[in-house]
Amino acid sequence: MAAFTYDGLNRQGQNVHGEVIADNSSQAINKLREAGIIVTEMKEKANNANKMSSKSGGKVTTEDVAVFCRQLAVMLSAGVPVTRALTTLAKQTENGKFANAIDTVAKNVEGGMPLSDAFKEYPKIFSPLFIAMIAAGETGGIMEQSLVSLADQMQKEKNLQKNIKSAFSYPRSVGIMAIVILIAMLYFMVPTFKNMMTEGMELNALSQFIFDASDSLIENTGTWFLVAVAIVGGIILIIKSPPAHILWENTKLTMPMFGSFLTKMVVARFCRTFATLLAGGVTAVEAMKSAGPTAGSDKLAKAVKDAIEDIEEGSPISSALEKSGLFPPMVTGMVAIGEESGALPELLDKVAEFFEEDVENTSRNLRAMIEPIALVFVGVVVGGMLIALYVPMLTASTSMGA
Helix, strand or coil: CEEEEEEEECCCCCEEEEEEEECCHHHHHHHHHHCCCEEEEEEECCCCCCCCCCCCCCCCCHHHHHHHHHHHHHHHHCCCCHHHHHHHHHHHCCCHHHHHHHHHHHHHHHCCCCHHHHHHCCCCCCCHHHHHHHHHHHHHCCHHHHHHHHHHHHHHHHHHHHHHHHHHHHHHHHHHHHHHHHHHHHHHHHHHHHHHCCCCCCCCHHHHHHHHHHHHHHHCHHHHHHHHHHHHHHHHHHHHCHHHHHHHHHHHHHCCCHHHHHHHHHHHHHHHHHHHHHHCCCCHHHHHHHHCCCCCCHHHHHHHHHHHHHHHCCCCHHHHHHHHCCCCHHHHHHHHHHHHHCCHHHHHHHHHHHHHHHHHHHHHHHHHHHHHHHHHHHHHHHHHHHHHHHHHHHHHHHHHHC
């Protein structure tokens, strides 16, 4: 990616100047044309180094963007011009990558580009929801309210993600621990037991298998390491492949035990995003176009897309969502009441809160259920190996005593 400075004319025929990020000049011109700017002169920046290179880089987190939204809202409500507010925030932002993006946005806005289009230049930092809310704030003159709503939405999304991770992190950690213990036993403990065995001592099939596995691991450590890397790499490639993604998306909401949990999660996310956009002044159809793809489920996104077609043909939102069969009756019922009362954003917020609390409670219950199962699994693996190692010695001791 390169930075280009430009001079041009906006839709009102005014001279504008700014900076745009693109792969090449042709792409830069196309981006500006889509933003309603006719380029009269363009130059690639001679020094494309980050002015804020002294700051640390790294990934821009949801929390970074939420803090930025709150700070920008405070400055705008105090009467600070948007370009000055952005420039000030760029200087005080610790993340160099984020600071550079904000600085470029400020320059583009100063050059005449709409704020939403300027943020759109950084899709990896600013989500479609963010862009839609900023555009709604510009159109409706409620920028401060839109920014605060965005910050609240991102904080709730962070809490939701935290609950999801906590539900799956423990079994993953226990699984890794079990593998490490198993390898350590094969590498260090089993050879010790093998040295204690006397010639002619009979071994059962399991004991013989454990000794053979230990010998193979010690003698061919490098080979087994490469095999493990190949297996892990293969699993990752399979998981990330399009067929696996399609299979996962088609089955994850109907899986035993976890399916209900994941359904509540994506429904909560959809309702929260939908409510935030509606409250920001975005039309129902446009709000659904943004909320569907960001819910975290291709299946739900497809259902929302189909619902939009029905709504555009005159169907109520509640009926269109109910038709998909994915949304619980509580959701469609509350949406119907919201449509009739004109309080759809508020009721969607209540639905989102209900399902977010349900996700939190479910994740807590899943942890409580999985923890003893995982510990029993580790105990069975370790205990089974120890029994398999001790049995031949006990059998030999009993035979000698007889």
